[in-house]
Amino acid sequence: MNPLLSLTDVCRTFPVSDGFFSRTKTLHALSNVSLDVSRGETIALVGESGSGKSTVAKIIARLLDPTSGTIKLGDELIDTRRRAPLSYRRRVQLVFQDPFGSLNPIHTVAHHIARPLLRHGLATTEDVIPRVHALLEQVELNPATFAERRPHEMSGGQRQRVAIARALALQPELVVADEPTSMLDVSIRIGVLDLLRSHAEDNDTAYVLITHDLGAARYFAKRIAVMYAGRIVEEGPTRSVLDGAAHPYTKLLLESLPQPDRPLGAADEDDDRRAGGAPVTVDPPPGCPFVDRCDRAISACREAMPEIRRVGAEHRVRCHVL
Amino acid sequence: MMDDEPVLEVERLSVAYLTGRGAVPAVDEVSLTIAPGEIVGLAGESGCGKSTLIRSILRVLPAPGAIIGGDVRIAGQDVLAMSERELQRLRWREVSWVSQSAMSSLNPVMTIGAQIEDVIEAHEGRNAKATTRAGELLDLVGVGARRLSAYPHELSGGQRQRVGIALALALSPRLIIMDEPTTALDVVVQKAILQRVVALQQERGFSVLFITHDLSLMLQLCARVGILYAGRLVEMGPASQIARAPQHPYTRGLLGSRLAHDSSGGSPRPIPGTPPDLLHLPPGCAFAPRCDRAVDDCRRSVPRLPTTAAEHRVACPVVS
Amino acid sequence: MNAILGNRNALLGLVILAIFAAMALVGPIMVGDATAYVGSPLEPPSAAHWLGTNGQGQDVLAQTVAGARPTLAVGFIVGIAVVAIGAFIGTAAGYFGGRIDGALHLVINVFLVMPGLPLMVVIAAYLPPGPVTIAFVLILTGWAWSARVIRSQALALRKQDFVAASIVSGEGHLRIIVIEILPNLLPLVASAFIGATVYAIGAQVGLEFLGLGDVSQITWGTNLYWASNDAALLTGSWWTFVPTGACVALVGFAMALVNHAIDEIGNPRLAAQPAYERALERAGVEAGHATVVLKGKR
Numbered sequence: 001m002n003p004l005l006s007l008t009d010v011c012r013t014f015p016v017s018d019g020f021f022s023r024t025k026t027l028h029a030l031s032n033v034s035l036d037v038s039r040g041e042t043i044a045l046v047g048e049s050g051s052g053k054s055t056v057a058k059i060i061a062r063l064l065d066p067t068s069g070t071i072k073l074g075d076e077l078i079d080t081r082r083r084a085p086l087s088y089r090r091r092v093q094l095v096f097q098d099p100f101g102s103l104n105p106i107h108t109v110a111h112h113i114a115r116p117l118l119r120h121g122l123a124t125t126e127d128v129i130p131r132v133h134a135l136l137e138q139v140e141l142n143p144a145t146f147a148e149r150r151p152h153e154m155s156g157g158q159r160q161r162v163a164i165a166r167a168l169a170l171q172p173e174l175v176v177a178d179e180p181t182s183m184l185d186v187s188i189r190i191g192v193l194d195l196l197r198s199h200a201e202d203n204d205t206a207y208v209l210i211t212h213d214l215g216a217a218r219y220f221a222k223r224i225a226v227m228y229a230g231r232i233v234e235e236g237p238t239r240s241v242l243d244g245a246a247h248p249y250t251k252l253l254l255e256s257l258p259q260p261d262r263p264l265g266a267a268d269e270d271d272d273r274r275a276g277g278a279p280v281t282v283d284p285p286p287g288c289p290f291v292d293r294c295d296r297a298i299s300a301c302r303e304a305m306p307e308i309r310r311v312g313a314e315h316r317v318r319c320h321v322l
Numbered sequence: 323m324m325d326d327e328p329v330l331e332v333e334r335l336s337v338a339y340l341t342g343r344g345a346v347p348a349v350d351e352v353s354l355t356i357a358p359g360e361i362v363g364l365a366g367e368s369g370c371g372k373s374t375l376i377r378s379i380l381r382v383l384p385a386p387g388a389i390i391g392g393d394v395r396i397a398g399q400d401v402l403a404m405s406e407r408e409l410q411r412l413r414w415r416e417v418s419w420v421s422q423s424a425m426s427s428l429n430p431v432m433t434i435g436a437q438i439e440d441v442i443e444a445h446e447g448r449n450a451k452a453t454t455r456a457g458e459l460l461d462l463v464g465v466g467a468r469r470l471s472a473y474p475h476e477l478s479g480g481q482r483q484r485v486g487i488a489l490a491l492a493l494s495p496r497l498i499i500m501d502e503p504t505t506a507l508d509v510v511v512q513k514a515i516l517q518r519v520v521a522l523q524q525e526r527g528f529s530v531l532f533i534t535h536d537l538s539l540m541l542q543l544c545a546r547v548g549i550l551y552a553g554r555l556v557e558m559g560p561a562s563q564i565a566r567a568p569q570h571p572y573t574r575g576l577l578g579s580r581l582a583h584d585s586s587g588g589s590p591r592p593i594p595g596t597p598p599d600l601l602h603l604p605p606g607c608a609f610a611p612r613c614d615r616a617v618d619d620c621r622r623s624v625p626r627l628p629t630t631a632a633e634h635r636v637a638c639p640v641v642s
Numbered sequence: 643m644n645a646i647l648g649n650r651n652a653l654l655g656l657v658i659l660a661i662f663a664a665m666a667l668v669g670p671i672m673v674g675d676a677t678a679y680v681g682s683p684l685e686p687p688s689a690a691h692w693l694g695t696n697g698q699g700q701d702v703l704a705q706t707v708a709g710a711r712p713t714l715a716v717g718f719i720v721g722i723a724v725v726a727i728g729a730f731i732g733t734a735a736g737y738f739g740g741r742i743d744g745a746l747h748l749v750i751n752v753f754l755v756m757p758g759l760p761l762m763v764v765i766a767a768y769l770p771p772g773p774v775t776i777a778f779v780l781i782l783t784g785w786a787w788s789a790r791v792i793r794s795q796a797l798a799l800r801k802q803d804f805v806a807a808s809i810v811s812g813e814g815h816l817r818i819i820v821i822e823i824l825p826n827l828l829p830l831v832a833s834a835f836i837g838a839t840v841y842a843i844g845a846q847v848g849l850e851f852l853g854l855g856d857v858s859q860i861t862w863g864t865n866l867y868w869a870s871n872d873a874a875l876l877t878g879s880w881w882t883f884v885p886t887g888a889c890v891a892l893v894g895f896a897m898a899l900v901n902h903a904i905d906e907i908g909n910p911r912l913a914a915q916p917a918y919e920r921a922l923e924r925a926g927v928e929a930g931h932a933t934v935v936l937k938g939k940r
Contacts, residue, residue: 049508104804166811342917389934391937
């Protein structure tokens with residue numbers, strides 16, 4: 001069966017110039033990203049800031065166009081030079097990271113949820129209110145209390161639920177959630193993730209969760225893709241990647257997570273080297289972008305970008321040294 | 323001063339924001355003592371008062387915040403009675419502050435070396451050794467003396483935060499207050515920086531008050547930790563004990579709601595209910611509305627940490 | 643609106659403005675014909691003529707009241723026009739960005755660097771004198787300022803996620819500008835309107851004082867023009883220009899009060915200030931840079 005969404009060799013560059021007289025350089029935000037999302041599948045895209053994971057979210061949500069590469073939704077090849085048609089908007093929705101910015105401060109909760117329904121002709125002004133109330137109940141907010149509230153009268157968690165209700169209003173086939181819990185307090189994050197997960201299971205909706213939190217990725221997603229410097233460096237079933245990480249970057253990431261039962265040792269030079277230097281994404285040199293931080297780098301790593309290799313049934317890694 | 327005199331003593335400190343809608347109690351009778359060479363952590367979620375607390379300790383909390391009760395002593399000196407001139411002498415020399423945005427508080431048009439020298443010379447007068455010392459400080463925090471002439475924009479976020487720590491160390495204060503110093507950084511960088519802090523602390527013996535919302539991080543870094551909820555300390559004790567056997571229902575909830583990246587954790591559960599509204603706190607325990615073990619007693623009077631000398635203390639009538 | 647009415651300063655400002663509005667609307671009926679020669683020139687204030695007479699022997703009170711209507715009308719019309727043009731061009735530039743913004747921003751900047759006052763004087767002298775000319779000149783030289791302010795705010799709003807969320811929902815450009823962005827700009831638009839109106843009244847009075855208006859009309863500006871022509875300062879007849887000057891100042895003052903109230907609503911920090919200051923006052927503590935300590939003083 002064809003995947004629901006298929007990105008093939010998607011690249012995105014931005015011109016940067018750091019002075020009037022200097023040559024314009026190119027920032028490679030995404031390089032040759034290929035990703036298939038099946039119907040009803042939950043996949044997490046993890047990586048640190050600047051890894052390109054949010055750029056992927058914007059490209060899938062058609063807020064940003066790729067510089068090259070193709071996007072297919074179902075069997076349809078998307079023309080990325082044109083504005084996204086309403087049909088695409090209906091099928092693919094986005095939940096934003098910041099629930100304080102993604103709701104318009106002057107509009108009520110009901111307005112936010114009713115608008116997509118009205119815009120896509122899924123409700124009329126007469127019957128939209130019950131639909132809004134049903135959606136609020138779906139995200140576990142009491143309609144009587146919340147429908148007429150404005151964003152500033154709600155907590156962060158409540159706002160994020162409203163933002164989720166807005167995205168789910170169109171019954172999309174694919175939801176991209178861009179760090180939906182990173183701005184929320186720890187104690188309410190699971191509630192929001194549970195909501196998304198049960199929606200995915202009950203409606204066979206596919207989810208792409210963008211996150212830097214490996215715990216959230218493990219909790220939510222069946223499959224995980226690790227991004228570094230605009231590329232997917234490791235991809236596979238969540239357990240297989242997190243319990244048997246193959247790429248040196250994934251391993252470093254896992255080792256660096258805070259572990260309450262193990263006291264922090266003092267730093268040595270190696271720690272500083274591994275932590276140092278964000279990857280070069282402006283006019284990058286050839287080779288693997290992780291090479292300067294890698295403990296196992298060989299000369300080949302500086303010469304050519306590694307190809308994607310298979311290390312398990314569904315588990316793929318972009319690394320020369322395996 | 324005696325060697326074992328606490329570097330920081332906070333006694334029943336209360337802080338409120340005096341707004342048009344009424345006084346918002348942001349910190350409510352918090353007491354805390356930090357001994358020389360100790361790393362103490364405070365954790366809590368948004369609105370728990372952790373940032374307000376440290377800004378009040380340093381007396382840099384802006385209007386409409388006001389300290390409405392309690393005492394703060396740093397290295398034995400009464401901070402709340404100090405004039406602004408005295409406060410200026412106290413800051414950097416006895417206590418320094420690394421904020422979440424230390425990286426953006428660097429002056430963009432000055433080299434980082436010049437900024438460190440400025441801090442040294444502002445307190446010690448013109449000083450021929452200032453440049454050498456600035457270089458040593460950059461070496462200490464892992465940036466390297468060769469970056470003395472670098473401008474802040476030439477450094478990565480992690481490097482700038484290290485410069486912030488170098489600034490904090492410049493006058494060898496007894497206490498460094500760190501307010502989510504690594505929240506804006508990636509985990510790999512975070513770990514390396516905090517390891518650096520641990521190494522420096524072991525070498526120089528200063529005390530650290532570490533504020534974070536990341537419980538795992540705090541338990542890993544600190545010897546002693548406190549949990550704040552709605553401006554009140556609800557639990558205080560050795561990190562190892564709190565990690566192993568948390569007592570307060572809120573601490574348990576926080577630990578139980580963490581999402582583990584490995585297969586170690588059981589199934590995490592959220593804390594029910596909504597975060598407290600400081601303007602309309604219930605009488606009694608602020609956590610009672612979200613607590614599954616609350617009894618009538620909890621709703622009558624505000625439970626406080628017992629003033630006993632016990633290491634592990636809990637402000638809860640049910641578990642203690 | 644309730645927030646504005648609840649603010650004492652704003653209320654005072656609105657009351658003053660209401661008095662002037664009433665003066666402009668019904669005042670001329672109460673004071674009779676302001677052009678009538680009712681006494682000898684430059685009579686000081688008396689029971690018959692409360693504010694004395696001007697150099698032509700006309701009643702100053704009647705002239706001041708009669709001058710309110712044309713002056714305020716031009717002020718408000720210019721204020722509305724300046725803000726309407728500014729809001730339209732500013733939001734369009736800020737929302738669409740890219741080349742559209744580039745072109746509109748260039749036009750805005752060209753109008754901003756044109757020296758306003760000389761240009762006003764030249765155009766006003768060239769066109770037939772009268773309120774229409776004055777309004778035209780003021781709109782031409784004033785719109786770019788409000789467009790620039792509104793554009794920069796619209797640019798900031800454009801980057802907000804709620805705009806992106808509307809795009810993801812499938813909303814069209816016009817709807818996003820009118821329903822999502824513009825309402826958020828209302829405090830700024832209101833404040834720009836007040837600024838533009840104050841500027842329009844001041845500049846109009848100035849131009850007319852210089853004799854660039856229609857001097858046969860009675861406005862606050864021509865009142866001052868005639869006072870100056872009749873050597874009011876040399877003869878010490880203060881009553882011929884002080885009443886008009888006070889009116890201009892009072893209108894500006896009232897609008898500044900309302901403007902400040904709008905700022906407070908848009909910026910809760912300012913609104914919180916009075917409660918904080920009252921608490922300090924009660925405790926007898928002075929605010930400085932360091933956090934205040936109100937221990938045992940409340």
